[in-house]
Amino acid sequence: AQKITQTQPGMFVQEKEAVTLDCTYDTSDPSYGLFWYKQPSSGEMIFLIYQGSYDQQNATEGRYSLNFQKARKSANLVISASQLGDSAMYFCAMSAKAAGNKLTFGGGTRVLVKP
């Protein structure tokens, strides 16, 4: 079975600073992917970044980077130069081949960016 754990229910970050959102996962499948989604107050789910289990390099997408530590089974999201519009709920999710490629989500971390 797959499991995703996000231990930070909420965080404050100062505008223009970086913030790291923690995510740990558990799976016995060697082939899996890790995803981060942003959910603003309007409710939609916005894809941010993806890391495959066999990828050698950490994924980056603009101000988002994923700190992938396979041995520790962690996939932390780093948001650099935080903006007010980054205030939202952030979900870590994983998908594994043996589990039919459906997404399993963590409980989420609410980020509030302070001006």
Place this chain on the structure above:
Amino acid sequence: EPEVTQTPSHQVTQMGQEVILRCVPISNHLYFYWYRQILGQKVEFLVSFYNNEISEKSEIFDDQFSVERPDGSNFTLKIRSTKLEDSAMYFCASTHEGGITEAFFGQGTRLTVV
């Protein structure tokens, strides 16, 4: 940019009534999913659908739920007899392929059962 579209955005229904939530996935996508998010909780997988049949369903997806792709573009989730605990945000998602890949989500339908 292509997107997944869900209608309605909000629906209020009486307990025991049937509801149909509609989704139009991205046109060249082949795999379709429904997820549910009860207010303040995590997003949960309900069902996946490929080649006009259910690929996998969770324990949440009991006999009250059904999915259909009636006309090659729409993908629907039907709840036959709604319960109070069915109140949630329902997300449709689609992927182009069946491997580990980014899922594109619709904006969600907020269902309130009263």
